[in-house]
Amino acid sequence: MTSSSLIRLNVLIPCYNEEDNVEPISKAIAAALQSEPLRKRVGDSLDYRIVFVDNCSTDRTWMRVQNLAAINPRIDGLRHAANYGQLLSPFMALCQSEAELSVLISADFEDPPALIPSLILAQLDSGADVIAAVRREDQESGWRRLSRRLGYRLMGKVSDSQSINGFHGFGLYSREAVQAFRSYKEVRPYIRLLPTYLGLRIHCVPHARDRRRHGSSSNNLGTLFELAVDGIIQFSGFPVRLITAIAVIQWFLSLLVVLAMLLWALSSGLSPQLLVSLLTCLGVSFLVLIAGVSLQYISRIYALMSGRPSYRVAATCGHLDGLSVVA
Numbered sequence: 001m002t003s004s005s006l007i008r009l010n011v012l013i014p015c016y017n018e019e020d021n022v023e024p025i026s027k028a029i030a031a032a033l034q035s036e037p038l039r040k041r042v043g044d045s046l047d048y049r050i051v052f053v054d055n056c057s058t059d060r061t062w063m064r065v066q067n068l069a070a071i072n073p074r075i076d077g078l079r080h081a082a083n084y085g086q087l088l089s090p091f092m093a094l095c096q097s098e099a100e101l102s103v104l105i106s107a108d109f110e111d112p113p114a115l116i117p118s119l120i121l122a123q124l125d126s127g128a129d130v131i132a133a134v135r136r137e138d139q140e141s142g143w144r145r146l147s148r149r150l151g152y153r154l155m156g157k158v159s160d161s162q163s164i165n166g167f168h169g170f171g172l173y174s175r176e177a178v179q180a181f182r183s184y185k186e187v188r189p190y191i192r193l194l195p196t197y198l199g200l201r202i203h204c205v206p207h208a209r210d211r212r213r214h215g216s217s218s219n220n221l222g223t224l225f226e227l228a229v230d231g232i233i234q235f236s237g238f239p240v241r242l243i244t245a246i247a248v249i250q251w252f253l254s255l256l257v258v259l260a261m262l263l264w265a266l267s268s269g270l271s272p273q274l275l276v277s278l279l280t281c282l283g284v285s286f287l288v289l290i291a292g293v294s295l296q297y298i299s300r301i302y303a304l305m306s307g308r309p310s311y312r313v314a315a316t317c318g319h320l321d322g323l324s325v326v327a
Contacts, residue, residue, distance in 0.1 A: 008099040009033075009048040010322050011116065014090040015107035016055040016083070022064045026050050026075060028113040029105075038117035041124065049322055051076045052107070053093040056083045062315070069318035076318030078325065084311060090169060091189040092311045095182050099322040102173045104191075111170040115207045119172040128203035129177040130195045135166035136206040164204065168192055171205075187310050246286065 011029050015022065033048055052065040054077065065077035078096075080089065094104055103119060105111045111133065119131045169191045173181075180198045181189075195202050313325055 005045060007042060007046050007101065007120075008322055009046060009101045009103065009120070010097045010099040011048060011050045011103045011105060012053060012090070012093045012097060013051065013105055013107045014053045014055060014086075014093055015057065015061055016086075016089075017057045017059045017061060018107040019057070019060040019064055021107045021109065022052065022061060023068060025105075025107050025109065025113065026052075026068060026072070028109070029116065030074070032113045032116045035114075035117045038120060041121060046120075049074050049076055049099075051078065051093070051097075051318075051323065053077075053089060054079045055085075055089045056080045056314075066317045073319060076320050076323065077316060078313050078323075079315040081312040081314035085188065087188045087190060088311060091181065091191050094173060094178060094191075096324050097173075097178055097322065098175075098324050100175050102175075102178060104169055104171060104173065106170065109210050112207060112210050115205065116172075118205055122203055122205050123172050123174065126203040127201070129174045129180075129200035130202045131172040132164050132167040132195065132202055132204045133170040134164060134204045134206050135168075135209045163193060164196065164202070166206075167204070176200075 013025060013029075018025075029050055033046065038046070050072075052061075052068075052075070054062045054065060056079065062077070062079050065075075065079075069075045069077050078093065083089075084092070090104055094102060101120065101123060103116055105113065105116070115133055119133065122128070122131045177195070177198075177200050180200060181191075181194060184194060184198070316325060
């Protein structure tokens with residue numbers, strides 16, 4: 001792609017209750033796209049739009065997006081009909097982009113807008129389908145850094161697709177990558193593992209994660225655990241294989257214990273009721289584990305086979321150029 005050809009770029013910003021970040025993030029992105037290295041490379045051929053994707057916020061986020069779109073022709077807005085969560089919302093926003101290049105970035109400044117020019121230049125140089133922004137440094141507590149590293153390592157071990165350590169979705173996606181994403185059918189698409197699962201060409205750009213500017217994150221240990229389960233369920237047969245292996249081992253050990261207890265009872269006349277009770281509890285707990293994992297798969301199958309719409313846009317603002325809106 002030469003500097004003389006028009007480069008259409010959509011900067012997609014999923015947001016939920018980010019009323020104080022909407023205006024600052026739009027200004028920061030616009031300033032970043034005027035950086036000297038980027039302008040020197042592409043000149044005036046970059047035609048960009050900033051698209052806020054409001055996940056049915058309960059504060060004044062959508063009102064502020066509408067106000068910005070009314071005065072800035074480069075700003076568009078999509079408002080979801082419901083809160084679709086932090087997996088489906090950014091995925092569907094990305095799938096509606098028709099631009100040659102699309103950047104997915106959070107609204108809270110933890111993903112630095114100043115990195116966007118580096119993502120664009122890396123794509124122009126490498127021609128990769130996905131330019132993954134990879135966190136190398138975190139301004140977080142020690143236990144959160146440790147848990148994040150352990151989480152990425154565990155995902156890499158159990159997933160059938162290779163995980164990109166430090167990548168959570170922030171990055172640049174080519175039109176070809178977006179088209180590949182559209183073919184992926186899932187009610188809670190785990191975008192972090194999709195590039196490797198789909199066999200896309202990936203180039204990584206490291207960055208230091210910034211602190212959130214305003215508001216507070218909705219993530220906690222419960223939501224992070226839920227995200228980890230989503231990734232494992234979608235991209236790994238490890239739970240099924242593990243349960244099968246445990247079941248075989250448990251059956252064999254239980255058989256040996258029962259035979260040993262029968263011999264003990266015959267020789268000493270003692271009742272093995274305590275041990276039998278423990279074995280029963282172990283068996284019941286394992287059955288509960290099987291039921292939990294099985295229900296996860298069954299619920300996904302039901303959601304995919306039910307035919308119900310998984311996503312709807314309730315309102316829009318701006319010109320919506322470069323978007324294929326599912327309303």
